[in-house]
Amino acid sequence: MTESVLHQDVRTPEDSHPRDKIRRLVFRLGVATLVLMAIGSATRVMNAGLACPDWPLCYGQLVPSSQMNLQVFLEWFHRLDAAAIGFGAIALAVLSWWHRLSLPKWLPWASTFALFLVVFQGVLGGLTVTHLLRFDIVTAHLGTALLFFMTLLIIGAALLPYQGTGTVGKLPWVSLTAAILVYLQSLLGGLVGSRWALHQCFGAQELCTVMNSHIAGVVPPTLAIVAVVLLAWRTPALHPMLRRLANLGGGLLVLQVILGVATFRLHLQVEPLTVAHQAVGAALLGTLVAFTVLALRDRASVIPNPSV
Structure with a gap:
């Protein structure tokens, strides 16, 4: 970012x-x-x-x-x-x-x-x-x-x-929810990595609950991010900066899912994929945080009345 x-x-x-x-x-x-x-x-x-x-x-x-x-x-x-x-x-x-x-x-x-x-x-x-x-x-x-x-x-x-357009509606709260969910999922991913849960599960059928929790935990933040992107697309007169951040978040989400699947399929054997998975996750979190702050500022904006 x-x-x-x-x-x-x-x-x-x-x-x-x-x-x-x-x-x-x-x-x-x-x-x-x-x-x-x-x-x-x-x-x-x-x-x-x-x-x-x-x-x-x-x-x-x-x-x-x-x-x-x-x-x-x-x-x-x-x-x-x-x-x-x-x-x-x-x-x-x-x-x-x-x-x-x-x-x-x-x-x-x-x-x-x-x-x-x-x-x-x-x-x-x-x-x-x-x-x-x-x-x-x-x-x-x-x-x-x-x-x-x-x-x-x-x-x-x-x-x-930044001068917002005052059209964000519920977007700040949806993006805040998405950011919190991504942060929690990142912590769970960190726990999987620090305990080598993927290796333990594939090798000795241990810590599979930790690994599966991280896999299942992908769903809530994914849905929240998709909601942010769709709402941004459907919001008229949304500030261009917010629209760019929403598109960036959607792109990072797709890349993160691809990296996660590849990392899982290859059993963490390709180190650059694992590193990229965490880096893209952090970038996605940062994008959502920036979007949330600007959306909250936008919500507080007052649209001037041109007739006055």
């Missing part, structure tokens, strides 16, 4: 405003977080979660050059990206509080919450290593990353220059 997907090519006098700088920072952090989650998924499927046996350093070094291989690189780069996001979150909080008088009152607090999530995520990252990839900690690690990602997109979408 990038700012270019959400932002119309319209320059305003506010482009030099601190709000604009913060918005750009937020979307860059969002892209970095999406990359971080993809790398984290690659780290898991490549069995590289414990490639660096210590934390926060790797073999006691900032750059473990002598021990470097693909697995070590994945875990090391995962930590490097996380550290960069951490510094970015600090910058976001500092800028928001420094310019608080010229920014929405909620922004400094939202930025502080994002920073808290990053710190908590760092703690969970350390615990995943020291507790040898315990499944509940690994799942919480993913859940917190997704929550941080959503927080960034909420902030970014709320700061976009």
Whole structure:
């Protein structure tokens, strides 16, 4: 999810405003977080979660050059990206509080919450290593990353220059429901991955309930997303940005279903498919979150009366 997907090519006098700088920072952090989650998924499927046996350093070094291989690189780069996001979150909080008088009152607090999530995520990252990839900690690690990602997109979408048409109707609540269902399904998918439920079920007929729950759990969010897309198509005078996001969500849903089926059929033997499955799921969640925020702003819009 990038700012270019959400932002119309319209320059305003506010482009030099601190709000604009913060918005750009937020979307860059969002892209970095999406990359971080993809790398984290690659780290898991490549069995590289414990490639660096210590934390926060790797073999006691900032750059473990002598021990470097693909697995070590994945875990090391995962930590490097996380550290960069951490510094970015600090910058976001500092800028928001420094310019608080010229920014929405909620922004400094939202930025502080994002920073808290990053710190908590760092703690969970350390615990995943020291507790040898315990499944509940690994799942919480993913859940917190997704929550941080959503927080960034909420902030970014709320700061976009946007004037709605006031025609969204029930779309905000349908998209909010879809976003919640996708988040819960992502957590369930993280649990399947952290417990290696698919391998366990195919190999020893164990944890099949966990795997089947994730498969059955596809239905509610799929129906909710289809409802968002259909309602967007049927809503007259819907803002073009919302229409683009709805179409993007529909496309990501189709791609996600294809990736999920392929991953299942191939028994997780093709690692890039598994990584893409999680990355597309996160992008789908981000699309729904951005759609929901803009739709709520649209709902609050007042359509000027041209006769006045």
